[in-house]
Amino acid sequence: MITMSVPRFWRKQIARYNLVGTYCKTCEEYFYPPRNVCPSCRREGEIGEFKFNGNGELVTYTVIHAAAEGFEGQTPYVLGIVQLEEGPRLTSQIVGDPKEMHIGLKVRPVFRRLGQSGERGMIYYGTKFVPA
Amino acid sequence: MREVAIIGVKNTLFGEQWDRSFRDLVVEAGVGAVEDAGVAGEKIDSMFVGNMSGGQFVEQEHIGALIADYSGLAKNLHVPSTRVEAACASGGLALRQAICAVASGMDDIVIAAGVEKMTDVPASKASSALAAAADREWEGIMGATFPGLYAMIARMHMHRYGTTSEQLAEVAVKNHFNGQFNPIAQYKNKITVETVLNSIMVADPLRIFDCSPITDGASAVILAPADIAHEYTDTPIYVKGTGQASDTIALHDRRDITTLEASVVAGRRAYEMAGLGPKDIDLVEVHDCFTIAEICAIEDLGFAKKGEGGKVTQQGETAIGARIPVNTSGGLKACGHPVGATGIKQAVEIAQQLRGEAGKRQVDGAEIGMTHNVGGSGATAVVHIFSRNR
Numbered sequence: 001m002i003t004m005s006v007p008r009f010w011r012k013q014i015a016r017y018n019l020v021g022t023y024c025k026t027c028e029e030y031f032y033p034p035r036n037v038c039p040s041c042r043r044e045g046e047i048g049e050f051k052f053n054g055n056g057e058l059v060t061y062t063v064i065h066a067a068a069e070g071f072e073g074q075t076p077y078v079l080g081i082v083q084l085e086e087g088p089r090l091t092s093q094i095v096g097d098p099k100e101m102h103i104g105l106k107v108r109p110v111f112r113r114l115g116q117s118g119e120r121g122m123i124y125y126g127t128k129f130v131p132a
Numbered sequence: 133m134r135e136v137a138i139i140g141v142k143n144t145l146f147g148e149q150w151d152r153s154f155r156d157l158v159v160e161a162g163v164g165a166v167e168d169a170g171v172a173g174e175k176i177d178s179m180f181v182g183n184m185s186g187g188q189f190v191e192q193e194h195i196g197a198l199i200a201d202y203s204g205l206a207k208n209l210h211v212p213s214t215r216v217e218a219a220c221a222s223g224g225l226a227l228r229q230a231i232c233a234v235a236s237g238m239d240d241i242v243i244a245a246g247v248e249k250m251t252d253v254p255a256s257k258a259s260s261a262l263a264a265a266a267d268r269e270w271e272g273i274m275g276a277t278f279p280g281l282y283a284m285i286a287r288m289h290m291h292r293y294g295t296t297s298e299q300l301a302e303v304a305v306k307n308h309f310n311g312q313f314n315p316i317a318q319y320k321n322k323i324t325v326e327t328v329l330n331s332i333m334v335a336d337p338l339r340i341f342d343c344s345p346i347t348d349g350a351s352a353v354i355l356a357p358a359d360i361a362h363e364y365t366d367t368p369i370y371v372k373g374t375g376q377a378s379d380t381i382a383l384h385d386r387r388d389i390t391t392l393e394a395s396v397v398a399g400r401r402a403y404e405m406a407g408l409g410p411k412d413i414d415l416v417e418v419h420d421c422f423t424i425a426e427i428c429a430i431e432d433l434g435f436a437k438k439g440e441g442g443k444v445t446q447q448g449e450t451a452i453g454a455r456i457p458v459n460t461s462g463g464l465k466a467c468g469h470p471v472g473a474t475g476i477k478q479a480v481e482i483a484q485q486l487r488g489e490a491g492k493r494q495v496d497g498a499e500i501g502m503t504h505n506v507g508g509s510g511a512t513a514v515v516h517i518f519s520r521n522r
Contacts, residue, residue, distance in 0.1 A: 060287045090270065093274055093275055
């Protein structure tokens with residue numbers, strides 16, 4: 001179970017809600033999840049914010065039957081790695097029929113409830129993907 | 133840098149041990165290894181303990197001191213004891229730190245131990261603790277599980293190389309076969325490909341028999357400078373190479389989903405230090421936390437071409453007595469996977485094999501062996517090469 005405090009979630013809210021990551025102006029490399037140090041040029045890099053439109057394709061995926069704690073009500077659910085058009089990859093749930101999933105599937109982002117910190121805890125939201 | 137040798141080894145039983153506590157397990161392993169080496173407590177200069185998550189599994193931190201205390205090495209001798217953590221590679225890293233301590237000349241006799249007590253919490257809590265080895269904020273929060281991450285590796289491997297579920301199953305079948313000859317193994321039952329393919333789905337395409345279990349257990353080895361190893365044992369096992377490498381914490385940031393680059397680089401570093409290559413290795417213990425992980429490991433370490441790990445497994449090339457025996461102990465799958473202990477257990481298995489003490493699972497004439505221990509979905513890897521000849 002993810003038992004994150006309110007501030008721990010809140011401080012990354014913009015990144016999670018709006019797919020805001022970063023990019024390195026020196027290398028023209030894009031990062032989501034956001035990074036503050038470029039792995040290619042490190043301290044030479046000049047890092048800025050970048051909002052992704054979220055269009056991408058499915059690199060690989062699984063259909064989870066034994067859920068992570070807190071996700072029991074959602075099984076089976078599809079978890080995938082999505083590559084955004086600008087290059088970065090992220091892990092997300094793909095909403096839809098597991099039978100329709102395939103490597104290379106074009107996807108687009110949707111704003112969804114991700115989970116809840118325990119029975120009475122904070123409900124948290126973020127970005128999932130659906131077939132485009 | 134000084135040469136280093138293993139002079140004593142011990143594994144506890146691996147399994148669900150309701151009657152034994154965290155400290156019971158690690159003290160049995162540590163004292164057993166010290167007895168095996170015939171070394172007095174006063175001679176011990178330091179100890180390193182691999183433990184992934186005492187905090188989550190038994191709500192105990194400050195593991196190093198606890199273990200020194202209950203091993204009888206704290207109250208009077210005040211032996212320095214350091215806990216090492218790198219998720220499932222904690223044991224392998226503890227061993228590497230211990231090797232560094234001896235090689236540097238700082239310490240002579242050093243204990244490297246590993247322990248995990250995983251069954252004092254419900255399975256759901258154990259899975260959640262293990263998920264902390266991945267990126268909690270960018271993988272875990274989306275509902276990722278460890279089987280789920282390795283399932284995504286498996287899916288890509290199947291897509292790109294034509295690897296089949298039957299080939300994955302062959303890894304589990306072989307490791308269960310080997311496990312029946314290992315007295316400490318959690319599972320000593322033979323299984324078939326059908327057993328695996330008919331078991332419940334955990335994270336498609338991985339089924340429950342593709343996954344290593346939840347295990348209690350501890351392991352320990354005693355290290356000494358090679359120059360004095362013969363004072364303690366007739367069969368010292370020499371450390372020829374050690375390599376460690378890091379990669380991105382999240383699977384999605386890897387250059388290639390089907391390659392654990394940390395394994396490739398740690399392997400290369402160990403091979404270079406030893407002046408050896410894959411053809412020189414007589415047997416290897418790899419980190420088969422899932423069946424696909426063994427297939428990737430034998431490719432990444434150079435025992436199979438990329439994409440052919442499933443094929444060579446199916447052809448029997450990784451069985452005892454074949455080209456390159458893999459996981460003679462039963463591996464994580466059948467011997468069990470007490471996460472902090474696994475990296476040390478692998479070294480114990482190789483030492484027993486190179487000493488010729490592995491009983492019915494003995495690899496005839498084994499002279500050089502390798503261990504490969506992975507943390508998370510591949511963010512840490514550590515590889516060691518051992519030889520019975522100096």
